[in-house]
Amino acid sequence: MSRFKNWLAPEIEDGKPTKYNWVVKNPENLKLGKNTDIGAFTYMNAKFGIEITVGVQIGSHCSIYSVSTIDNKKGKVVLKKNCKIGTHSTIMPGVTVGENSIIGAYSFVNKDIPDNVIAYGAPAKVIKFLKNEI
Numbered sequence: 001m002s003r004f005k006n007w008l009a010p011e012i013e014d015g016k017p018t019k020y021n022w023v024v025k026n027p028e029n030l031k032l033g034k035n036t037d038i039g040a041f042t043y044m045n046a047k048f049g050i051e052i053t054v055g056v057q058i059g060s061h062c063s064i065y066s067v068s069t070i071d072n073k074k075g076k077v078v079l080k081k082n083c084k085i086g087t088h089s090t091i092m093p094g095v096t097v098g099e100n101s102i103i104g105a106y107s108f109v110n111k112d113i114p115d116n117v118i119a120y121g122a123p124a125k126v127i128k129f130l131k132n133e134i
Contacts, residue, residue: 004035029066039087048093049076056080059087059105066093080115089124100130 010018012027021040024030029046033053039060044050048066052058056079067074075094079085083097086105097103097113104120104127113119118128 007035009034026066033081048074051076051078053079053081055082056084058085059089061088062090064091068093086120102130 009032010020012018012024012030014027015023015025017023020038022038022042022044024044024046026046029049030044031051033056035055036052037057039058039062041060042058042062042064044064046066050064050066058079062085064077066077073093077091077093078096080097080099080101082100084102085091085097086103086107088105089103089107089109091097092110095109095112097109098115098117100116101113102118103109103113103124104118106122107120107124108122109119109124111123113124113126116130117126118130119126
């Protein structure tokens with residue numbers, strides 16, 4: 001993709017907005033793949049690990065948690081290659097979103113989402129299986 005021709009990982013300081021206006025707590029536990037696109041006002045708590053692999057797109061105003069103070073769940077979050085997370089979505093601890101999968105806007109993802117699907121809702125559910133054409 002030409003828009004990522006000169007892609008560089010942003011400087012990330014604990015709890016401070018990046019130049020793209022998204023925030024990470026515990027950035028030492030964030031693994032950020034190349035050619036990622038993260039929307040403004042997204043918040044990530046990487047205390048127990050967040051891995052964002054190559055080509056992932058995350059919409060604005062999303063929340064990604066590797067720890068939940070509500071129910072004390074914790075676990076690494078993995079966003080696999082080329083997945084897309086719609087605006088205002090929340091990803092909970094221990095969740096993996098599969099390769100090429102699409103999460104619809106305003107979704108609450110509290111279970112793993114397989115590769116090559118469209119899922120949305122609260123809680124997010126698989127709605128459609130995609131062909132390997134993405």
